[in-house]
Amino acid sequence: MKISNKIRKYRGFLKGGVLTCFAYKSEIYMWVISSVITTIITILLWFSIYKKDTTITHNGLTFYEMLAYLITANMVISAVSATNTFYELGTDIREGKIAINLTKPINYRSRCLSNSFGVLIGNTVLVMLPIFIISFLVLHFVTGLPLIKWYNIILFVISILCSLIIIDSLDFIIGQVGFFTGALFGIILMKDSIYQFCSGTLIPLSFLPKTISTVFRFLPFSSINETPTYILLGFFENETIVSQDYFYSLTGNSVPLTIVIKLGIQIFWAIALLLLSYLANKKINHRVVSVGG
Amino acid sequence: MIKVKNLTYYFYKPIRKEGLKGMIQTIFSRKKEVIKAVDDISFEIEEGEIVGYIGSNGAGKSTTIKMLSGILTPTSGSVTINGLEPYKSKSRKVVLKDVGVVFGQRTQLWWDLPLIETFNLYKDIYEINKDEYQKRLQYLTDLLDLSPFINSPVRTLSLGQRMRADLAAALIHKPKILFLDEPTIGLDVLVKDKIIEAIKQINRNDKTTILLTTHDMSDIANLCSRIIILDKGHIIYDGNQQVLKTRFGDIKHLLVLSEDKLNIDKIRTDLNNEEIDLNLLENNYQELSFDANKINSKELLKYVLDNYQIKDILINENSLTTIVKKIYEDIKQNS
Numbered sequence: 001m002k003i004s005n006k007i008r009k010y011r012g013f014l015k016g017g018v019l020t021c022f023a024y025k026s027e028i029y030m031w032v033i034s035s036v037i038t039t040i041i042t043i044l045l046w047f048s049i050y051k052k053d054t055t056i057t058h059n060g061l062t063f064y065e066m067l068a069y070l071i072t073a074n075m076v077i078s079a080v081s082a083t084n085t086f087y088e089l090g091t092d093i094r095e096g097k098i099a100i101n102l103t104k105p106i107n108y109r110s111r112c113l114s115n116s117f118g119v120l121i122g123n124t125v126l127v128m129l130p131i132f133i134i135s136f137l138v139l140h141f142v143t144g145l146p147l148i149k150w151y152n153i154i155l156f157v158i159s160i161l162c163s164l165i166i167i168d169s170l171d172f173i174i175g176q177v178g179f180f181t182g183a184l185f186g187i188i189l190m191k192d193s194i195y196q197f198c199s200g201t202l203i204p205l206s207f208l209p210k211t212i213s214t215v216f217r218f219l220p221f222s223s224i225n226e227t228p229t230y231i232l233l234g235f236f237e238n239e240t241i242v243s244q245d246y247f248y249s250l251t252g253n254s255v256p257l258t259i260v261i262k263l264g265i266q267i268f269w270a271i272a273l274l275l276l277s278y279l280a281n282k283k284i285n286h287r288v289v290s291v292g293g
Numbered sequence: 294m295i296k297v298k299n300l301t302y303y304f305y306k307p308i309r310k311e312g313l314k315g316m317i318q319t320i321f322s323r324k325k326e327v328i329k330a331v332d333d334i335s336f337e338i339e340e341g342e343i344v345g346y347i348g349s350n351g352a353g354k355s356t357t358i359k360m361l362s363g364i365l366t367p368t369s370g371s372v373t374i375n376g377l378e379p380y381k382s383k384s385r386k387v388v389l390k391d392v393g394v395v396f397g398q399r400t401q402l403w404w405d406l407p408l409i410e411t412f413n414l415y416k417d418i419y420e421i422n423k424d425e426y427q428k429r430l431q432y433l434t435d436l437l438d439l440s441p442f443i444n445s446p447v448r449t450l451s452l453g454q455r456m457r458a459d460l461a462a463a464l465i466h467k468p469k470i471l472f473l474d475e476p477t478i479g480l481d482v483l484v485k486d487k488i489i490e491a492i493k494q495i496n497r498n499d500k501t502t503i504l505l506t507t508h509d510m511s512d513i514a515n516l517c518s519r520i521i522i523l524d525k526g527h528i529i530y531d532g533n534q535q536v537l538k539t540r541f542g543d544i545k546h547l548l549v550l551s552e553d554k555l556n557i558d559k560i561r562t563d564l565n566n567e568e569i570d571l572n573l574l575e576n577n578y579q580e581l582s583f584d585a586n587k588i589n590s591k592e593l594l595k596y597v598l599d600n601y602q603i604k605d606i607l608i609n610e611n612s613l614t615t616i617v618k619k620i621y622e623d624i625k626q627n628s
Binding site: 005008009010011012013015016019020023024095096097099100102103104105106282 | 359362363364382385386387389390392394396399400401403405406410413414415416417418419420446
């Protein structure tokens with residue numbers, strides 16, 4: 001079968017993913033509200049960390065750059081983690097709906113992934129982009145934050161797609177644990193705390209012992225949020241900011257190489273985890289147990 | 294078309310004990326019991342047949358359907374559909390293109406989206422070309438009367454609407470084989486009739502081969518000439534509906550409303566048959582039950598009309614429900 005035909009088969013799931021974003025009006029409002037609230041809280045928090053002094057830097061970022069980072073990072077993480085692979089797989093298993101999915105001549109993993117792409121697109125267009133554009137323009141005119149460059153947008157798209165594939169594949173693999181345990185809620189808590197800890201959301205990675213933080217920097221989690229955000233805002237072109245990066249000194253103080261390595265780690269993990277998730281999908285058939293005679 | 298050979302499915306269930314202590318023991322215990330959901334069954338279904346697959350709860354019906362539709366891999370034995378095994382990952386996608394499945398208890402429709410989106414999705418999945426799809430959609434919309442709710446989100450549909458939509462979704466790609474697992478569960482009489490009629494028409498027009506499980510014997514009586522009865526994973530009957538009736542007794546009931554009391558002993562001697570029974574029903578009818586293979590109903594009817602003053606008279610056939618109930622009861626007594 002031609003590849004274009006193969007992709008066409010999953011087009012409907014992509015479209016469905018976009019459409020489900022529009023399905024519940026109140027959910028859209030809640031997304032917007034929670035997004036705004038989270039952003040405001042983090043801004044206030046960092047304002048106190050900067051001790052109201054907008055000239056000093058943390059991790060090479062000035063207060064305004066930090067604001068831009070927080071707003072963008074919040075957008076990125078909300079967009080890529082809005083995918084429902086984990087819940088869908090979980091409920092499919094718990095309610096036995098997985099069975100009906102397996103009677104279709106499609107690959108269940110591809111189905112989940114194309115649906116997630118759809119959700120990412122829908123979510124970005126509907127919620128994230130408007131919020132981002134407004135807050136970015138405000139920052140641009142108030143603080144003189146430089147405008148976004150076109151090549152950074154292209155790199156950003158590659159990077160955020162990698163982030164999506166990483167999160168989606170991890171969710172798919174971990175969601176399968178539901179097959180043996182049925183303890184979805186516990187797994188969700190565990191998964192979220194591991195993600196937060198390893199990505200440095202809970203405690204900045206530099207606070208951890210050196211060996212552990214070094215290992216974490218090579219794991220898929222650390223780049224989910226930071227890499228696309230840095231790329232979009234052009235932080236990688238700013239030597240003061242890049243010089244704070246772990247990989248900067250490792251690459252002999254080369255800015256371009258630092259970006260390549262960070263993007264490379266993302267791409268590596270995206271491919272590796274994607275393959276793993278397809279492998280996990282193969283096992284699904286063996287794990288579906290007969291429910292009721 | 295469909296060949297099932299020595300099909301067996303076992304699954305393992307951890308033995309759970311009661312109470313908190315038992316729960317903790319279960320976590321660490323490795324004891325499992327083997328459940329033989331389907332145990333060495335074989336049958337063949339030809340093209341265009343409608344087969345009723347019945348059995349009490351837990352007999353192994355759904356497990357069989359799951360193996361036939363490629364969801365479960367058999368412990369041993371095989372299923373082949375047009376020569377291919379549906380649960381093998383290589384042949385799976387090929388076989389499933391010719392198969393439609395409805396699980397009455399679960400929907401295959403996209404819950405949050407308008408119904409039409411599910412059909413559009415299936416158009417892509419099954420790679421149906423545009424004209425053919427439009428034609429088929431129109432046909433199914435008319436057949437199952439979907440037009441009033443085709444643009445409503447699935448979550449807003451009533452059970453009857455959802456079931457009709459589910460059936461349409463399973464038929465959109467013109468499958469050669471249709472598996473129906475309790476398609477009429479929880480439906481009112483009108484919707485049920487509509488669904489039964491639609492299944493009949495699909496079978497007639499497209500020569501679709503249909504395997505149907507249900508607990509509603511009227512579905513079976515209306516649709517299937519052939520019946521397979523399953524119990525505890527074994528096939529206990531496979532054959533014609535008519536033959537089933539004769540084999541398990543073609544009992545008929547003559548209901549008589551009369552001022553006179555029927556004299557059963559006299560009837561037995563006069564007609565020379567000891568097996569005729571008499572029951573007084575709650576609505577004052579007196580019921581004479583007899584084996585239609587041994588006594589001619591005309592003869593009995595004439596005898597009753599000649600000898601008693603009759604206000605009203607009816608003849609009932611033993612329904613499939615009573616026969617199946619009798620079979621289930623016999624099994625229970627024997628085990």
